[in-house]
Structures are given as structure tokens and as C-alpha cells.
Amino acid sequence: MDFPYLCTLNFNKYPYGMQKIRNIAIIAHVDHGKTTLVDKILHFTNLFRENEQAGELILDNNDLERERGITIVSKNVSVRYKDVKINIIDTPGHADFGGEVERVLKMADGVILLVDAFEGPMPQTRFVTQKALALGLKPIVVVNKVDKENCRPDEVYEAVFELFFNLDATEEQLDFPVLYGSSKQGWMGTDWKQPAEDFTPLLEAILEHIPPAPYAEGTLQMQVTSLDYSSFVGRIAIGRVARGVIKENQPVSLVKRDGKIVKSRVKELHTFEGLGRVKVQELKAGDICAVVGIEGFDIGDTLADFENPEQLEVIHIDEPTMNMLFTINNSPFFGKEGKFVTSRHLQERLYKEMEKNLALKVVQTDSPDSYLVYGRGILHLSVLIETMRREGYELQVGQPQVIVKEIDGVKCEPIEVLVVDVPAEVSGKVIELVTQRKGELLIMETKGDMQHLEFDIPARGIIGLRNNVLTATSGEAVIAHRFKAYEPWKGTIPGRMAGVLISMEKGQTTAYSIDKLQDRGRFFVDPGVDIYEGQIVGEHIRDNDLVINLVKGKQLTNMRASGSDDNVRIAPAIKFSLEESMEYIQADEYIEVTPKSIRLRKIYLTENERKINAKKFQ
Structure with a gap:
């Protein structure tokens, strides 16, 4: 996305000795209200003029995100409150985009964990929270949607505490502040029974509980955790300055993931200000910046001192669990509707996607027209396919296959934790459908008027299950799943019943x-x-x-016949x-x-x- 050069910012107003910066990531399960919360914070901090129509879901700015109501790519914005700059990172909530979450959490010093006041912590909440706690980030818990019917904020708070305890949170992390509110109605407070007026309590909690971005003296170190593209200047490296100072026109060393060092130079430097970026002369450790002019970088590489480069720890991303065959379209209707149809187009597009999508892997097959694409799950791969078709690509894809490994001589497959919330009267149908696919019922409890079911199920058993469950429950089931571990092969799972x-x-x-x-x-x-x-x-x-x-x-x-026509x-x-x-x-x-x-x-x-x-x- 091209960005405007807003102005050159004068940083004398915000002296770095005081490090008036807070870097915070917002994490939550799909549809718990992350992006809406960010919208309301932007409006509350007067980021828009009174006559400016900003709309809703400001950060979900591509068509796919708006249509599906999910965040796919993490975004950076910043607001100013009481002379402190708060960098906000909006993260995807779906486990299929975990690769996106894992790397952007490296830029934060704290997290806001957003939990629905009725649903409570869900599988993806657990997945992302585990990553955040392992990085030692300080959490603030926000119980959202307390205006919903059947909400149970007190029980949800207990469930979050239990989740933190089970994820081995430190004593400091367990002593988290909790706020209740409704992003939609525009308030957050300490008591859910007494609505507050605005978001002041939340912003005050960020200043009080999230540590200021630490300033580390020494030579430059900055890890590339995200990237952007501009048709004017090419690829842009985004990351947080971990140590030292980065300046415009500064010669730097680019340390690749494999340790190889490439000499380069910073042409331009930008910091995030509001929804845009602002050109600056220099930035010190602790702030998040966008660097223009670095050639040949990948996510996870380190920008370091020109003379004495030191590499930061390489970002580790969980491995893919599924693959699909991508091949050129060779049907009789080949080339009728698409713009990019050849194997060269397909190869270039897939390799380009690999540069920014860390959880994706592309492998050449025996055929020059086909590629095996590895991803985190069906949603992860379908978003790539949908994006490609909207860009004008024609292609064919095969059946999704789970990745099987041999561990200590035993054939193993990925196992997922499947969570289904369903009306009690149809829970029997769901249990029957899941157990047919080698699912094992672990937890069955009542949540309000819904039955809460948790299963261990092979990842291949989930393929095709969602449609059957939604049909059996008249569309009332809420289904979520997350990767658990590789376990021994569970045997044959029946496929599609009909021809x-x-x-x-x-x-x-x-x-x-x-x-x-x-x-x-x-x-x-x-x-x-x-x-x-x-x-x-x-x-x-x-x-x-x-x-x-x-x-x-x-x-x-x-001839016409009255009965047969x-x-x-x-x-x-x-x-x-x-x-x-x-x-x-x-x-x-x-x-x-x-x-x-x-x-x-x-x-x-x-x-x-x-x-x-x-x-x-x-």
C-alpha cells in the first residue's frame, strides 16, 4: 500500500530519555472485537477531524478481511495519549494465521487480551496467549461485549485466570489488571455493572501497567518482523529497533537467517503516526519503524551495525500441518476468464507470497506445472487462493492433505483440539459426527443454554466436518480448533459418503x-x-x-400433449x-x-x- 509523506516530525517534543512509548499488541479469538476496539481508540484519541468520515473496521482494509469479518494481516497504528505515544499492533485471531501473530508479538512489550463476555477464552485465545506469555509480555485483560444477553463476565474472568495459570504465567503476569466494557458502545471500566463514559480507564491502564519501551545502548540491532510494498520505493522493512540508533542514510549490515551478511544502506526512515507514516531523521531503540532502501531482505533478518554486525535470535515459526497441490488450469475452459494462466505466473506468485507469509512453504514437484503448497490449515490456504483469483489468476488445486511424520519409528499425524458450542438438544448429533472421524470427547459442560464440547481429533478428520456439523445443528454450532501435537496415526477415516x-x-x-x-x-x-x-x-x-x-x-x-408438457x-x-x-x-x-x-x-x-x-x- 502506498503511503503519504505526512510531514517531518519534530521529536524534541518527545525526549527519548523518558521513552514515552508503549508498544502493545491486541490479541483475541476471531470475532471477539479486536478491530472494533482499535477503531474506537482511534476515534477517542481524536485521530480524525470532526468532519472526516472514517467508517468502521478501519484496519481491516482489504476486501477479503471485510467480507469475512476477520483480520488476516497484522497492522500497525499509533495514538497519542497524555504526551505518550502508544503503538498498537492489531493481530489476526485465527490459528491458521499464527505465523503472522508470532512474529509481530516480538515488537510488543505488553498485550491487551480481549475476551468475549459470553464465550470466554476460546482455542485461538489460548494459542496466541501462550505465545505472548512465553515472550514475557505484560497482559491487560479486557472482557468485551458485556452488553450482550446471557453474558457472564465474572465467570469469564475466572476462566482467564485459570487459562493463564495453565499456561505457566509468572506471578507478575497472573497479577493482571482487568477491565470490562463494550467496544461497540464505546466504554471500558473496572465494573461491568456500572458503565463508564469512555475509554479513559483503558488508556490509563496501558500507561500504568505496560512497561515503557526500554532503550538499549549499543550498536544497531533491528529485526525485520513485517514488510510492506510501495510502487514508488519498492519493498519496505518493518520492525522494532532493539538496540542503538537507526538513522537516515546510514550504512548497515543485513544479517540473513543463515548468518550470511549483506552490506546495505538506509535511504529513508519512517515512524508510525496515526494511520499513516511520518518521515524522520533518526529513531532510537524501542520504537517501531519502516525502513526504505534495503534490498533482498526477508522476514526474520537482522539490520545491524555496518562494522560489527550482531544477529538477533531468528524468529521460530510453528511448522505447517497441511499441504495442497497447486497446478495450472488445463480444463477445456482454460484462459477464458483469467489474466495470469501459465506456470511461470503461478510460480512467481507463490514465491512472492512466501516472502511475507512465513508459515507458508512452496515445494516444486516432478511436474514443471505443479507445486506443493504447505500451510497452517484450510483457511490459511483458501485465503491465498481467493487472493490469487481476485488478482486475475487461473489455477487448479487438489484435495488438502495433512502432513504425516515418522517420530521414533511411529507414523504420526497432526492432532487438533476441536471446540464446539451447540444447543443441548443437538449435542448428540455433533458427538456422533466427530467420533465417526476418530474424535475423542474430552470435556462436556453446560455454558448458559449451550453445550460446550471439546475433542481431540486428527486434522484430516476436520476436513469436511464443518459442513456436516452445521447441517446437523441447523447452523447453530460455533466451531473452533487449534493444533495440539503430533500423535500416532489414528486409522482410516471415512471420506465423503455420496458419489x-x-x-x-x-x-x-x-x-x-x-x-x-x-x-x-x-x-x-x-x-x-x-x-x-x-x-x-x-x-x-x-x-x-x-x-x-x-x-x-x-x-x-x-404436437403438444396436455399431460406431458x-x-x-x-x-x-x-x-x-x-x-x-x-x-x-x-x-x-x-x-x-x-x-x-x-x-x-x-x-x-x-x-x-x-x-x-x-x-x-x-
């Missing part, structure tokens, strides 16, 4: 054919849609695949989202992804080829 309906012809679907074949299953396509041979057009009512002709039209004659009545087509498609397909199927369409297809398009290669997928 699929496959097109035998290329052409346009007709209402007549769909109507006549409705007793064979449910369709994924509407009348008048272009399809090709080998495309999956529906789900069969039985467990085998069936080849059908949806292109055939009615034979027209001059009824109006066609067709059930609406099922439309899968990208994630639902990823969970639905089997090993012998691909998803064809283009800027305008998501289609399911067989890898081998003709029936003869499918029979010849059937053994490959057994």
Missing part, C-alpha cells in the same frame, strides 16, 4: 435435462451454464459416481464457497479456480482415463 454426478458432454445445461435427472441427486449447476466433459455437476444419491448428460434438450415437434420445476443449485469445495473434493478431483468461477472436476476428464487410473487413488 458425484459427472458431465459426459461439453455444452450448455438445459432445464429439461436437469428436471429429468433430479431423482439422481442434487445439482451444483443452474440451467444455461457452460459445462465440459469430466466436470462435477452434482452429488449422487448413492455412493458411486454416475456419468450423466445435462446438455440434451427436448425434441421439439408440432408441464412447467419444469427445478430445485435451486447448491453453491459451494471455496472452503466448502476444498472440504468436499476427494483425491481424484480438482477445484478449478478462476476470477469468475469455482468449478469441481475430475482430474481425468474422460470415463476411459478414469478407469485406467482408478488404482492410483485407492
Whole structure:
């Protein structure tokens, strides 16, 4: 994103001897209100003029984040309160973006842990909190959404304390301040029964409990924990100055992750001020900055002294747990809707993504047109695919596969902790669905009028489970999961129960054919849609695949019969989202992804080829 040069800031007003800086990260589970809280803090500290329309979810500034209501990429902003600069880092709440969280926490001295007053600490809350406590960060707990019905702030506070204790928090970390409030209504206070007027109690707690950014004397050390791109100046390194001073036009050494040293020079230096960046001459240890002019850096590299470079500890990121095959689109509709369609385009885009997405890994396969992409989970990979299709890429992806390891001679697979909150009357259905997929029920307790269930389940068992659970509970289940550990292989898990309906012809679907074949299953396509041979057009009512002709039209004659010429009545087509498609397909199927369409297809398009290669997928 290009950024404006606002002005050159005069730092004499804020002497560094006093280190009037607080670096704080906001962490929480998905949809607990992090981004809304940041919005309200920005408004409260008068960052916008009275006549300026800032809107909502200011930091979730890309379309995908706004549509899904989640934070995918961490953001930096700063506000000023009582002459103190507070750098706020908004982090993703989903465990699939844990790689993003782990590195940005390195820039903070404290965290605000935001917890929903009804739901309490959730799996991803635990995941991110564990990382923050291990780094020794000082926490402030905010129990949000106390205006909700059925909220239970006191019980949630106890649950947070228990969580901290179980995560081996120090005595100082266990002595955390707690605030209650409603980000939406714009207040935070120490008593949830007596609403405060504004956010003053929260900002006061930050000044009182979060330690000032420490100033460390010595030669320069700064770790690159994030990056940005500008079409004017190229790649921009973002990180926190850990030691010494960094100046504009200063020669520096770039220490790579493998210890290799590259000499470079800082062309421009920016600090975060409000929602933008401000050009400065120099910055001292403790502040977060953006550096322009460094070539060839990666996340985790260290900017160090030109003469005597010293490397900071390399950021460790948890390994990926899942992989998918990405390949070029070779369907009969190749090149019709996309702008970037060749293997060169695909390779360049995936390697570019690897530069900033630390939890992602790309491996070349035997075929020059295909790549294995490793990620943290289905959401992590689907966000990449969705971003690529919006940029104009055409590609095909295979079935997600979990990464299996051999540990001490034993075949092991990733196990996840699955948490489901569901109405009590349908909890039996959920337990049955999860145990069919080798899930093991650990906890079953009542939370208000909901049943709280916790399972250990293989990661491959979660693929395709969400749809089944939501269907069985009429969409009322709240599902979350996080990686636990690698454990011995749990055995075979049943896949999709039903077969699929496959097109035998290329052409346009007709209402007549769909109507006549409705007793064979449910369709994924509407009348008048272009399809090709080998495309999956529906789900069969039985467990085998069936080849059908949806292109055939009615034979027209001059004769009309009153009984047989009824109006066609067709059930609406099922439309899968990208994630639902990823969970639905089997090993012998691909998803064809283009800027305008998501289609399911067989890898081998003709029936003869499918029979010849059937053994490959057994």
C-alpha cells in the first residue's frame, strides 16, 4: 500500500530519555472485537477531524478481511495519549494465521487480551496467549461485549485466570489488571455493572501497567518482523529497533537467517503516526519503524551495525500441518476468464507470497506445472487462493492433505483440539459426527443454554466436518480448533459418503435435462451454464459416481400433449464457497479456480482415463 509523506516530525517534543512509548499488541479469538476496539481508540484519541468520515473496521482494509469479518494481516497504528505515544499492533485471531501473530508479538512489550463476555477464552485465545506469555509480555485483560444477553463476565474472568495459570504465567503476569466494557458502545471500566463514559480507564491502564519501551545502548540491532510494498520505493522493512540508533542514510549490515551478511544502506526512515507514516531523521531503540532502501531482505533478518554486525535470535515459526497441490488450469475452459494462466505466473506468485507469509512453504514437484503448497490449515490456504483469483489468476488445486511424520519409528499425524458450542438438544448429533472421524470427547459442560464440547481429533478428520456439523445443528454450532501435537496415526477415516454426478458432454445445461435427472441427486449447476466433459455437476444419491448428460434438450415437434408438457420445476443449485469445495473434493478431483468461477472436476476428464487410473487413488 502506498503511503503519504505526512510531514517531518519534530521529536524534541518527545525526549527519548523518558521513552514515552508503549508498544502493545491486541490479541483475541476471531470475532471477539479486536478491530472494533482499535477503531474506537482511534476515534477517542481524536485521530480524525470532526468532519472526516472514517467508517468502521478501519484496519481491516482489504476486501477479503471485510467480507469475512476477520483480520488476516497484522497492522500497525499509533495514538497519542497524555504526551505518550502508544503503538498498537492489531493481530489476526485465527490459528491458521499464527505465523503472522508470532512474529509481530516480538515488537510488543505488553498485550491487551480481549475476551468475549459470553464465550470466554476460546482455542485461538489460548494459542496466541501462550505465545505472548512465553515472550514475557505484560497482559491487560479486557472482557468485551458485556452488553450482550446471557453474558457472564465474572465467570469469564475466572476462566482467564485459570487459562493463564495453565499456561505457566509468572506471578507478575497472573497479577493482571482487568477491565470490562463494550467496544461497540464505546466504554471500558473496572465494573461491568456500572458503565463508564469512555475509554479513559483503558488508556490509563496501558500507561500504568505496560512497561515503557526500554532503550538499549549499543550498536544497531533491528529485526525485520513485517514488510510492506510501495510502487514508488519498492519493498519496505518493518520492525522494532532493539538496540542503538537507526538513522537516515546510514550504512548497515543485513544479517540473513543463515548468518550470511549483506552490506546495505538506509535511504529513508519512517515512524508510525496515526494511520499513516511520518518521515524522520533518526529513531532510537524501542520504537517501531519502516525502513526504505534495503534490498533482498526477508522476514526474520537482522539490520545491524555496518562494522560489527550482531544477529538477533531468528524468529521460530510453528511448522505447517497441511499441504495442497497447486497446478495450472488445463480444463477445456482454460484462459477464458483469467489474466495470469501459465506456470511461470503461478510460480512467481507463490514465491512472492512466501516472502511475507512465513508459515507458508512452496515445494516444486516432478511436474514443471505443479507445486506443493504447505500451510497452517484450510483457511490459511483458501485465503491465498481467493487472493490469487481476485488478482486475475487461473489455477487448479487438489484435495488438502495433512502432513504425516515418522517420530521414533511411529507414523504420526497432526492432532487438533476441536471446540464446539451447540444447543443441548443437538449435542448428540455433533458427538456422533466427530467420533465417526476418530474424535475423542474430552470435556462436556453446560455454558448458559449451550453445550460446550471439546475433542481431540486428527486434522484430516476436520476436513469436511464443518459442513456436516452445521447441517446437523441447523447452523447453530460455533466451531473452533487449534493444533495440539503430533500423535500416532489414528486409522482410516471415512471420506465423503455420496458419489458425484459427472458431465459426459461439453455444452450448455438445459432445464429439461436437469428436471429429468433430479431423482439422481442434487445439482451444483443452474440451467444455461457452460459445462465440459469430466466436470462435477452434482452429488449422487448413492455412493458411486454416475456419468450423466445435462446438455440434451427436448425434441421439439408440432404436437403438444396436455399431460406431458408441464412447467419444469427445478430445485435451486447448491453453491459451494471455496472452503466448502476444498472440504468436499476427494483425491481424484480438482477445484478449478478462476476470477469468475469455482468449478469441481475430475482430474481425468474422460470415463476411459478414469478407469485406467482408478488404482492410483485407492
